[in-house]
Amino acid sequence: MKEKLLSFLLAAALTACLTAYLFYHVGLISWMRELSATQWVTLAGMIIGAGLLISQGYRFIIQVRPWDQGHVTRSMALLTILTGTLAAYTYFLDVMVQDWLLDLGENTSPSTGSLLLKGGLVSLILSLLIIWIDYSWFAFARYSKETIHRLREERNKKELQFNLLRSQLTPHFLFNSLNTASYLATSHPDQAEEFIRKLAFNFTNLIRNGIQPLNSLERELEIVDNYMHLMKVRYGDKVLLEKRVKAGMEAKLLPALGIQLLVENAMKHNVASLESPLKIMITAEQQQVVVTNTLTQKPEKVESTGIGLRNLKERYLHHGRAIPTVSQQGGFYEVHLPYVTPKDSQR
Structure with missing residues (x-):
């Protein structure tokens, strides 16, 4: 009218x-x-x-x-x-x-x-x-x-792709954790129950809080600490974690569970022992986080799906940032994770 x-x-x-x-x-x-x-x-x-x-x-x-x-x-x-x-x-x-x-x-x-x-x-x-x-x-x-x-279709396509990437994170964490639980159940039954209880607690917390696109460095380190608490049940002093965080970096943003994925991979692809412990170092610099681990003996019959690092790289691309860089030299495996800013995420 x-x-x-x-x-x-x-x-x-x-x-x-x-x-x-x-x-x-x-x-x-x-x-x-x-x-x-x-x-x-x-x-x-x-x-x-x-x-x-x-x-x-x-x-x-x-x-x-x-x-x-x-x-x-x-x-x-x-x-x-x-x-x-x-x-x-x-x-x-x-x-x-x-x-x-x-x-x-x-x-x-x-x-x-x-x-x-x-x-x-x-x-x-x-x-x-x-x-x-x-x-x-x-x-x-x-x-x-x-x-x-056209823009809406591109955004929907990116959201679908991101949801697919995000859906891979929990299975990746669960797969590695169940492998550890299986190992403990056969070799250290007394430790298996404690591990499973801690796993259930962490998994419940993960589901309750959800997997956000981005986490602060402080939150990422808290997740790693919880995960390492699980791993201590199996490995004890065979795995050493060292954190070097520059003051003022706690609020910097990273793709969710990015650091934990690298820690998981470090323990999956290296044999840890008291004589040759696996050392993992997390260094928070001005522009990036560097996750470094020592290279020990490679485990036998370890199947690698490649989901973890590939997932991390694709999520960086989703947020408009260059992919993480990987280097291996002098007995160390090193991954550089650039910080993500909110401006990058809106691209």
Whole structure:
């Protein structure tokens, strides 16, 4: 209803402006002061009628011929209804003005003969202008709609990809933990129960808090401490964890469970013993976190799915950051994890 009223008011205003323009250019503005109330009502009725015809015709055309279903046909139809209505209005206006001048006992002004010609030309120009505005408006609207649709699809695709990556984290943690539980159940039954209880506690906490896209460094270190508390049940002093955190770095952000994944991998791919303990060092620098572990003897028959590090790299790409760098030299395996800023995550 509001759209219909707005289109009518715009069409009526257009017709009224055309009337004022024509009267001005044929020198009849001062004569309009002499019009009677009946003549003013008649003129207003003609303007309203032309406005109704234009607005209804425009709305009919845009309904039967949407912009994206043939804008050339739509434009030609709009040109016909706009120019035809305004030209017809100008013709009847010319006839009416001449009759009113005769009724007033005045000879027809020589300038009124050009009213029809001027009206037809101005009507054509106005019609072309309206069609250009219509084309530009709907072209921009379509471009905006397609752009928004494309961006929405890309965002949905990224969200689906991220949800898939996030869904891999819990199984990865559970798989490694169950392997440890299986080992303890056969080799150290007395420690297996304690381990399973601690595992249940950590797993419940993980589910309750959820896996966020990003965690602060402080939260990541807390998760690692909880995980290492589990591992101490099995390994004892065979695994040593050292943390070097520069002051003020606690609030820096990292992909969730990123450090824990590297700690898990370090213990999975190295044999720890009292004679040759596995040392894991977490160093929080100004721009990144460096997770380093010593290289000991490789375990036999260790299956590597590659999910952990690949998952971490893909999540970094999701957040718009360069992937972590990995190096191995001098008996050490080292992974550099750049911090992620909120600005990176919004890309």
